Amino acid sequence: MKIVLAPDSFKGSLSAEGVCAALEIGLRRVLPDAEIVKRPMADGGEGTLDAVSHALAGTGARRKQALVRNAAGQSAEVGYALIKHGIYEAAMIEVAQIVGIEDAHNMAAPVGDRSSYGVGELMRLLVGEGIRHFFIGLGGTSTNDGGAGLLAALGVKFTGTFRREVEPTPNGLAKLISVDVTGLDARLADCEITLLSDVNNALTGERGATAIFGPQKGVARSDVARVDGVIAAYAERLEAALQRSAKDKAGAGAAGGLGYALQLLGAKFESGAQTVARLIGLADACKNADWLITGEGRTDAQTLLGKTPFAAAQIARDHGNPCLKATLISGGVDATSLEALNNTFNGGCFSIVPGPMALDQAVIRAPELLANAAEQIARIAVVGK
Numbered sequence: 001m002k003i004v005l006a007p008d009s010f011k012g013s014l015s016a017e018g019v020c021a022a023l024e025i026g027l028r029r030v031l032p033d034a035e036i037v038k039r040p041m042a043d044g045g046e047g048t049l050d051a052v053s054h055a056l057a058g059t060g061a062r063r064k065q066a067l068v069r070n071a072a073g074q075s076a077e078v079g080y081a082l083i084k085h086g087i088y089e090a091a092m093i094e095v096a097q098i099v100g101i102e103d104a105h106n107m108a109a110p111v112g113d114r115s116s117y118g119v120g121e122l123m124r125l126l127v128g129e130g131i132r133h134f135f136i137g138l139g140g141t142s143t144n145d146g147g148a149g150l151l152a153a154l155g156v157k158f159t160g161t162f163r164r165e166v167e168p169t170p171n172g173l174a175k176l177i178s179v180d181v182t183g184l185d186a187r188l189a190d191c192e193i194t195l196l197s198d199v200n201n202a203l204t205g206e207r208g209a210t211a212i213f214g215p216q217k218g219v220a221r222s223d224v225a226r227v228d229g230v231i232a233a234y235a236e237r238l239e240a241a242l243q244r245s246a247k248d249k250a251g252a253g254a255a256g257g258l259g260y261a262l263q264l265l266g267a268k269f270e271s272g273a274q275t276v277a278r279l280i281g282l283a284d285a286c287k288n289a290d291w292l293i294t295g296e297g298r299t300d301a302q303t304l305l306g307k308t309p310f311a312a313a314q315i316a317r318d319h320g321n322p323c324l325k326a327t328l329i330s331g332g333v334d335a336t337s338l339e340a341l342n343n344t345f346n347g348g349c350f351s352i353v354p355g356p357m358a359l360d361q362a363v364i365r366a367p368e369l370l371a372n373a374a375e376q377i378a379r380i381a382v383v384g385k
Helices: 016-030 050-053 104-108 117-128 148-153 184-191 209-217 220-241 254-264 270-281 301-304 308-319 333-344 359-364 368-385
Strands: 002-005 037-038 060-067 074-087 088-094 131-135 157-159 178-180 192-194 268-270 290-295 327-328 349-351
Touching: 002 016, 016 050, 016 368, 037 184, 050 074, 050 131, 050 270, 050 290, 060 104, 074 117, 074 131, 088 117, 104 290, 117 131, 117 148, 131 270, 148 157, 148 220, 178 220, 184 349, 192 254, 209 220, 220 254, 268 270, 270 290, 270 308, 290 308, 290 368, 301 308, 301 333, 308 327, 327 368, 333 349, 349 368, 359 368
Parallel strands: 002 037, 002 290, 088 131, 131 192, 192 268, 290 327, 327 349
Antiparallel strands: 060 074, 074 088, 157 178
């Protein structure tokens, strides 16, 4: 039996690599001779850099570090990777490494004072080293600056009264009067930028970045309309200066508007999970596979909108054996979504929690619970064969 493991991380508990390791332990108890191929996955958010670096470690991929500003403006050492992309070398950037919402240093600053400047700093550094191909994962950010910080690092100037420069933050942009794009790094015109995300929101409005994602980053509900207006006014001035438009494009609202700024620079938007799957060679790994096991921290009907487990199952069904089974093993599965989920996961949907359990205990015991769940499911599979 050939089994492919392609889970996402269990956020706050285990990396995707850790999930794969735990699943393999449980499977080996029942199927010691099975061919197990591990392809940890991600969707553009936290863990994307690890997943791609892990899968491409044997192809010359290199993990590197750079010193740039975090969302609070402090110097921080962040990770990125250089990978092979056809005949070129490409950079894999996970913006959560720089301005991540799970970083206490970023979240310590008020959301109105946070900036995506460090993302642009890293891009500028890499362009200076000759990199012209970028894959940028947009999930898990703490910023809500419409990408102004990134653009400032790449040469755009934002000014207020008396031509004084304003900070590329929501609070700074509230004083914005004019935008000067003459200093924008001309080398960006030669770059190919691919954005990895499954967020399709526009930049502003009822379904925009601030309204939907702002509160979880610290924007007060009572302040959403004002901040959204600040970002809308910034976008109007920026687009007039660049003579381009992107505020209504799908994905413009990703990563607090980083999706907007990067699309203004010519970036193309792709499904994060599908792109990661392509980069790590999931389709090839699934050739002649009998069984795919995927999973995530919690599963509901939203998973079917393109999240990692859905993408993995679709690819496995297209490239595995005709009778391949796709099984979902998650920290929790919404019972009301099972009927819809079963259409994709024909090998069943399972929660690793065997009974009532406190969340902190489930998080701590995740490796054990995953291994036990995999073992029991494997026993069912053996009986079925």
